[in-house]
Every structure is written in C-alpha cells, then in structure tokens.
Amino acid sequence: MANPVILLLAITLLVVLVVGHGVLVTLPRLVWAQLHTVWRTFGRAAQTPPDPQGEPAIPAYLRVTGPRDLRATWWDGLEQHERLMGDAERFVVGRVSDAFRSSQRGGTRGQGCLMVFLRPAFLLTAVAVVLTATALSILPLLFALLVWALSCALWSLWWAVGAAVARTGRALRGWPAPCPYTDCGRTIDRPVRLCPTCRARHRQLVPGRYGVFHHRCRCGTRLPAVLGGRRLDACCPHCGKALPAGCEQARVVVLVGGSATQRAGVHRQGLAELGATPGIEPPLVRTAGTPVLWYDPPGDAYGSQESAAALDVLRRAHGLLLVVDDPAAHSDAVHAVIRVLHVLTALPPRLRPHRLALLYTQAVRDDATAVRAQLDEAGGGHLLRALDATRIPVRCVPAAALAGTVRWLAGTAGTAGSGESMAPPPVGPPENTTFRFPRHRIARHTLLLAHLAGYVVIPFALVLLQTGALPPSAFFGLPAAYDKWQHPLTSSVHQVDLTAAATRDWPQLSASYSAPGHPPSAALPGHGGYWSVKGSPRKDNWLRVDFGMPLPLSEVSVDFDPDSVTSIFSPGADVEGQVGTRTVTFPSGHPHEKQQGTYLTKEYGFDDPVPEAVDSVRIGLGSVFDKDNREEQRLRLREFNIRWSSSDALRLHPTGGGGLTVENATARDLAITVRPPLLPAGWHATPVGRPPRILGAHDTYEARWRITAPKGTTGRAPVAYAVDITEDDHTVTARCLALLTASGAAEPLC
Incomplete structure (x- = not known):
C-alpha cells in the first residue's frame, strides 16, 4: 500500500x-x-x-x-x-x-x-x-x-x-359502617369482597386502576365494581371475619357501663329478649326486617378517656344504653358514662347518637318517670343534668323489658316481635385455583394499528399532497404551503382589481336608474360615494359593467352600506354575467357579515366566483320578499370590485405600436407562452416574429403585433395581454390591460 x-x-x-x-x-x-x-x-x-x-x-x-x-x-x-x-x-x-x-x-x-x-x-x-x-x-x-x-x-x-x-x-346502602364483631368494632369504609371462584380478597373493588364497571380477578373471573358487588361475599378489612349480608344497614345500639361483667349480663338479657341466642357472634338481630347490632365493647373499654375515645362504634351508633348501678359520682359506671358523654360532645352533630337510655339496675318494673325520681333520690341528679345538657332525647328505664328499650334506641319501637340472628354465610372452598391472565387483544391491537398508521401516514400524506386531493386550507394550510414549496409560481399569483384602474373610457357603466348625485361611478373603488336608486319608479333596478370583450375574471365583490340593509337575510341583490346574448349565472360565494349584538350577524355583501369569461357584469337589485320595493329603495351600493388573477413572476409593460415588454422578475429561467391579445370585435392582431420558449432569469423580451382597428375608429379600445408561465408541469398566467387608439398609442392599465 x-x-x-x-x-x-x-x-x-x-x-x-x-x-x-x-x-x-x-x-x-x-x-x-x-x-x-x-x-x-x-x-x-x-x-x-x-x-x-x-x-x-x-x-x-x-x-x-x-x-x-x-x-x-x-x-x-x-x-x-x-x-x-x-x-x-x-x-x-x-x-x-x-x-x-x-x-x-x-x-x-x-x-x-x-x-x-x-x-x-x-x-x-x-x-x-x-x-x-x-x-x-x-x-x-x-x-x-x-x-x-x-x-x-x-x-x-x-x-x-x-x-x-x-x-x-x-351512601344509599349505609357504608361506612362498624364491624359487627365484638372484638373489632372498627369502621369499615369499604368491605373486602371475595372472588366466588378462587376466594381471593379484593380490597379495591371500585372504579379505578383495575377497571370501571368490572374488575378481572387473577383467576379470570369478572367481578362487578359498581352494580352487583353486594352479591359477593364480604369480610372485614381489619379483622378478616366474614360479614353478614345487610350488616351495613344495621341500627347500632352500644352498651355503656362500668364493669365488663355487668355489661355482659345486660347484653345476654337483651339478646334473649330480642329472640336471639345469647353469646352469638356477631350480635346482629333482625327484628321485623330491620337489622339491629346490639354491641358490647370487650374488656375494660371505658376504663379511661383514651380507650373510650378510641371506640369507632360510638361514631356510628344510633343509640346508647347507659348502665348505672350506683349513681354516686365516684362509681365506675358514672365515670364510664361521663367519659362517653365527653366523646359525644366532641363529635359533630351529624355523628352523635339519636337517642340515649339510662338503665338503672336498682329499678325493676317502674315507668320512666318513677325511675328518674329514684335516680334523683339516690344522688344521681348530676348525672341526669349531664344527660339533659347533651340535648339528645333521654329515657330512664328499669332493668326489665330490655327488648323494648333496644328497639326504641334503634328507632324500631313500633316493630315489636321475635327476632332472628344474622349469622354470616359459610365461606366455601375455592372452586378453581388456575390463573388465566388476560391478553387485552383489542387494546393492544388498536395501539398496533396506530403504530402502523404512523409508518404509512407520511407516504399517504405525500400522495395526497402530490395529487392535490386535499383542499388548500386543510390541516392549517399545509396543502397550500406544500404547493407553494413544490410550485413556487403558485405564490406569485394574486388577485388584481380591474375596477381600481377604471377610466372614463373603460369600462362602460350603465344603470336602469340613478338617484341624483349618486351615479354608478360613485361606487368605484376610491370614489367614496355610493350608487342608489332611491326615487326609481320601477322595480328590479340594475347596474351593468361592460368590458367590450370577454375577460377571464375570477370573482366579483359587492358591498352595500350595512345601515341600508334591513333584511334579516342577505341583501336583495344578485350578480350575473353575459357573453353576447347568453346569461352566465354566478355561483354563491363568501358572504360579508357584520356583528349585530352578541349572537346575530348581518350580511351586507358577498364575493361571487366567475365560472367563465364574460364581456359584462350585471348587478341586479330586488328580492322576492320585497313586495313594495321599499328595501330596494333603501339600498346603497358602496363599492363593487371586479378581479382577475395574475402572476407577478413576469412584469408586462404595454408599449406603443402593438408591443408588449415581458420581463422575468425571478432569478430562474421560465418557460413562457405568449398568447394572442384579446381585442374588441372588429380589431385584429397579427404577430410579428416568433417569441422565445424560455425566458432567462431577469431577461426581457418584447413581443409585437400588427394591430388594425375598424375603419372610422376614433376612440380608444381595451386590449388584454396574457403570458403563460410553466414550471414543473404547473402553469400560471400573467395578465395586463391597456387602452389602444387606432394609431397604436397605448395607455397601460396595469
């Protein structure tokens, strides 16, 4: 190397x-x-x-x-x-x-x-x-x-x-609710639901990250998350024990007292009188269709203020049964009641019990008034005053007939009858332990199709842009921008207002009637006046613009004074063209609107496209809704514009003797085709020489014709020049107007 x-x-x-x-x-x-x-x-x-x-x-x-x-x-x-x-x-x-x-x-x-x-x-x-x-x-x-x-x-x-x-x-079913088991009693915001197939515990069976209306268990079973979830077996999220059906709707009655032994005796007596077996777990009894939770906290639950405040069941209780054997201020039962009253005072009113019952064990079968008197005589007046200060209905009851007291505390006093215990259903063994994980085929295949669409979108978009199948304003003007980038000549085409170059000789304006001081020429651009037919003796008045030869126009714009338009629809006017004796109807175009208030708009003009070359344009007034000609008399035509499209890639300069100077305004070579000039009837143009096919960058070429006028012509006649420009199979046209005399003198109008 x-x-x-x-x-x-x-x-x-x-x-x-x-x-x-x-x-x-x-x-x-x-x-x-x-x-x-x-x-x-x-x-x-x-x-x-x-x-x-x-x-x-x-x-x-x-x-x-x-x-x-x-x-x-x-x-x-x-x-x-x-x-x-x-x-x-x-x-x-x-x-x-x-x-x-x-x-x-x-x-x-x-x-x-x-x-x-x-x-x-x-x-x-x-x-x-x-x-x-x-x-x-x-x-x-x-x-x-x-x-x-x-x-x-x-x-x-x-x-x-x-x-x-x-x-x-x-909320309608009663959640949150306390756990009905004596050794728990904590508030259950949402129970744990068990899958009926694999017995898996679902703590979040609500609309969320696992689904909206259904969750899919790990075994493949669909579990309802909104409607039907209560049909599934439930258990407490704190103690894990099975919950009886309907326990969230139970009326909770809490037993309050000093010693656990004394409360246990009262609890067994209440269950027996309600028709349930003493000592059942959970202590839920259904009386006349209404569940009642007869709850006795375990152990020394009321031994201190902290332990009493820690009882969640007090915040969900419908009623409290206060057991007192000694009403003296130093007794344990009175201390327990006072601690519970302190807890109730700290609760908001909506969480306080609805009713209180004071059970005096020394009274056996007296009524409420007698029991209250016995308590007062035994030194329990301070306790009665403390209960009355809570502003909760209080009833003093004897030790007998506890079932009626419990029903009154639960709000079911009028439904006396034998009750039945509400034992939770037995937990069945798993039916299937085989896990079937889902594949989410529909969702994954949708994202797969989105990926594939992303790969083909660029070629597909290029095909649409190349073929011009999209409207220019689609996708924030992307087709128009692409067309300008691919065809630079497209951006060189502009609308040229022919009426802005109007003279006394061209175009010829005529009208069926004009109000004094408001001729048709007053509505030309820059004149600052308007054309009006106020005082006209006829209907369906019109204004005509005659060009003397067919011109390839692009659009006609008409603007009335907004204050003169009284119709709630469009102004009573229409625009049409004429080629010889044939009438050309213009399609409806873009309206000109003015805001009237917050929601209404008023149309005072329009832009109508011109489908073919015409030699005159007629603006007609009148409407089928204007029966008495009043609206037509009020209309004031403020301005009308007649436009054609022309490219500024070439600059055209008419010269005397039938010449046209063509100047390339771009920095690249252009393929051009010089068209024969458009002349009025009787005028003739004979080309002199052969124009080039390619015009170099910034080059100039002068095309010439031998133009002859009819005999006896003394005025000036319009002539329209046009040169086609082709680049990348895309053609645009540069146009120019001039006025010629019979001797060949030219006055450019462009």
Whole structure:
C-alpha cells in the first residue's frame, strides 16, 4: 500500500462501502428492529400479570399496562439501535482489517491512517442513519400516544360516571359502617369482597386502576365494581371475619357501663329478649326486617378517656344504653358514662347518637318517670343534668323489658316481635385455583394499528399532497404551503382589481336608474360615494359593467352600506354575467357579515366566483320578499370590485405600436407562452416574429403585433395581454390591460 494512488482509491472505496452499508443495511435493520419490537409488544398480545402491589386483580390496560407497553417499546427500540450501531462499527473495523492485513502473522499496517479518514465518514453516516430511524419511529409512537390519550380521556369520562354511581350506591346502602364483631368494632369504609371462584380478597373493588364497571380477578373471573358487588361475599378489612349480608344497614345500639361483667349480663338479657341466642357472634338481630347490632365493647373499654375515645362504634351508633348501678359520682359506671358523654360532645352533630337510655339496675318494673325520681333520690341528679345538657332525647328505664328499650334506641319501637340472628354465610372452598391472565387483544391491537398508521401516514400524506386531493386550507394550510414549496409560481399569483384602474373610457357603466348625485361611478373603488336608486319608479333596478370583450375574471365583490340593509337575510341583490346574448349565472360565494349584538350577524355583501369569461357584469337589485320595493329603495351600493388573477413572476409593460415588454422578475429561467391579445370585435392582431420558449432569469423580451382597428375608429379600445408561465408541469398566467387608439398609442392599465 505504498502507492498513494492505490491508497487514495482504497480510501474512496471504503468510504463508499461505509456509507452504503449504513444506508442500505443498517438503516433497514434499525427500522425492522423497531417494527419487530412493536409487533412483539402489541401484536403477540402477551398475558398481563396481576398488579404487583398486592391486589389480586388485573390492572386496566389503558390505565396501567398501556403506558408500560409504550415505554417498553421505545426503550427496547433504543437498545436495538445501540446494538445494531455496534455491529456496523465492527463491520467497518473488520473490512479495514481484511483489506490491510499484513502478510506477517498477526501484523497490520496502515489501519490507523485509514481510520483517520473512515472514522468521520462512519460518524456522519451513523448520525444520519440514527436520526432517520428515530424520526421514522417517533411519528408512529406519537400516533400511538395520541390514540392512547384519546382513549384515556374517554376512559376517564367513563370512570367519572362509574365512580359517581358507585359512591351514590355506597351512601344509599349505609357504608361506612362498624364491624359487627365484638372484638373489632372498627369502621369499615369499604368491605373486602371475595372472588366466588378462587376466594381471593379484593380490597379495591371500585372504579379505578383495575377497571370501571368490572374488575378481572387473577383467576379470570369478572367481578362487578359498581352494580352487583353486594352479591359477593364480604369480610372485614381489619379483622378478616366474614360479614353478614345487610350488616351495613344495621341500627347500632352500644352498651355503656362500668364493669365488663355487668355489661355482659345486660347484653345476654337483651339478646334473649330480642329472640336471639345469647353469646352469638356477631350480635346482629333482625327484628321485623330491620337489622339491629346490639354491641358490647370487650374488656375494660371505658376504663379511661383514651380507650373510650378510641371506640369507632360510638361514631356510628344510633343509640346508647347507659348502665348505672350506683349513681354516686365516684362509681365506675358514672365515670364510664361521663367519659362517653365527653366523646359525644366532641363529635359533630351529624355523628352523635339519636337517642340515649339510662338503665338503672336498682329499678325493676317502674315507668320512666318513677325511675328518674329514684335516680334523683339516690344522688344521681348530676348525672341526669349531664344527660339533659347533651340535648339528645333521654329515657330512664328499669332493668326489665330490655327488648323494648333496644328497639326504641334503634328507632324500631313500633316493630315489636321475635327476632332472628344474622349469622354470616359459610365461606366455601375455592372452586378453581388456575390463573388465566388476560391478553387485552383489542387494546393492544388498536395501539398496533396506530403504530402502523404512523409508518404509512407520511407516504399517504405525500400522495395526497402530490395529487392535490386535499383542499388548500386543510390541516392549517399545509396543502397550500406544500404547493407553494413544490410550485413556487403558485405564490406569485394574486388577485388584481380591474375596477381600481377604471377610466372614463373603460369600462362602460350603465344603470336602469340613478338617484341624483349618486351615479354608478360613485361606487368605484376610491370614489367614496355610493350608487342608489332611491326615487326609481320601477322595480328590479340594475347596474351593468361592460368590458367590450370577454375577460377571464375570477370573482366579483359587492358591498352595500350595512345601515341600508334591513333584511334579516342577505341583501336583495344578485350578480350575473353575459357573453353576447347568453346569461352566465354566478355561483354563491363568501358572504360579508357584520356583528349585530352578541349572537346575530348581518350580511351586507358577498364575493361571487366567475365560472367563465364574460364581456359584462350585471348587478341586479330586488328580492322576492320585497313586495313594495321599499328595501330596494333603501339600498346603497358602496363599492363593487371586479378581479382577475395574475402572476407577478413576469412584469408586462404595454408599449406603443402593438408591443408588449415581458420581463422575468425571478432569478430562474421560465418557460413562457405568449398568447394572442384579446381585442374588441372588429380589431385584429397579427404577430410579428416568433417569441422565445424560455425566458432567462431577469431577461426581457418584447413581443409585437400588427394591430388594425375598424375603419372610422376614433376612440380608444381595451386590449388584454396574457403570458403563460410553466414550471414543473404547473402553469400560471400573467395578465395586463391597456387602452389602444387606432394609431397604436397605448395607455397601460396595469
């Protein structure tokens, strides 16, 4: 490799090899690796495992698994990029080693010199390839993110509806409620529901991350999260014991007293009188269809103020039965009652019990008045005053007939009768322990289609833009911008107002009637007046603009004084053209509107497109709704404009003697076609010379015609010049007007 020519040739070939390998091998492999990653994540629809946070349910795909899949797709694609670029670098090093391997074993010469030239080429190629592959991957990801975001928005709306229904249902059913078991009694905001198939415990069976109206258990069973959840077996989230059906609707009556032994005796007596077996767990009794929880806290629950305040059941109690054997202020029973009253005083009014009953064990069968008198005589007046200070209805009862007292405290005093205990249903064994994880095929395949749409959207958009199938204003004007970029001549076309160049000789204006001081010429642009037919003896008045020859117009604009328009619809006017004796109807175009108040608008003008060349334009007044011609008399035509389209890529300058100077205003060569001039009837133009097909950048060419006028012509006649410009199979036209005399003198109007 001592020959520098051979070395230079080898370097050139290796650079071409590096660039070609990057473009033809590495780039397709990167795109294919990204497609394979997308297919592996969304196409195969792998199983979705349960939530690792502990809930035995499958998370909702849009809420949890979808973002994980999208994130995994992106990061896995980046890892594939890193691996494939490493393969490309090893390919370059391997080719250099093979090309410059020394004849000596294990020796190489010239590799360092070559890598000095190949390393920049490889880095530039790698950057270009990676950026191209990333750009091709970002758009599909953005499409998938857009679909996922829209789906999440709909899912959130669905979740709001489900959450509102679920919250309303829980409030109507009575949750939160206390646990009915004596050794628990804590407030249950939401019970734990058991799967009927695998007996898994679901603590979050509400609309959320696991679904809106249904949750899918780890065994595949669909569990209702909004309606029908109460049919599932439930247990307490604190003690884990099974809850009887309807326990959340139970009326809670709490037993308050000094010693646990005395309270236990009263509790057994109350259960027996209610018709239940003493000592049952939970102490729930259904009397005349209404559940009653006859609750006695375990142990020395009222031994201190802290232990009494820790009883959640006091905050959910419907009534309290206060047991007192000694009304003296120093007795344990009175201390327990006072502690409970302190707790009730600290509660908000909506959480306080509705009724209180003071059970005096020394009274056996007297009525409430007699029991109250006995308490007062025994020194319990302070206790009665403390109870009356709570402003809660209080009843003093004897030790006998506890069932009636319990029913009164529960608010079911009029439903006397035998009760029945409410034992929880037996917990059945699991029916199936086989886990069937869902695959979320519909959701995953939707995101897969979004990715594939992202890959084909650019070619599809280019096809639509290339064929011009989209309207120019679609997608924030993207088709128009693309057309201007691809066809620079498109941006050179503008609307030219012909009436702005009107003279006394052209165009010819006529009207059926004009009010004094308001001729048709007053409505020309820049004149500051208006045309009016006030005082006209006829209906359906009109104004005509005669050009003397057919002109390829683009649109006609008509503006009335907004104060003169009284119709709630469009102004009573129409525009039409004429070619000889044939009338050309113009289609309706864009209206001109003015805001009238907050919601109403008034139309005072319009822009009508012109479908073909016409030699005159007629603006007619009158409407089928204007029976007495009053609206037509009020209308004031403030301005009318007649336009055609022309390109400023060429500057046209009419000259005397039938000449036209054509100047290329661009910095590139243009293909031009000079059209014969448009002349009135009787005028003739004969070309002199042959115009060029290509006009160079900033070049000028003068086209000439021999123009002859009819005999006896003394005035000036209009002439319209037109030159077509073609570039990239796209043609526009530059136009110009002039007034010619019979002697060939020209007055440009452009």
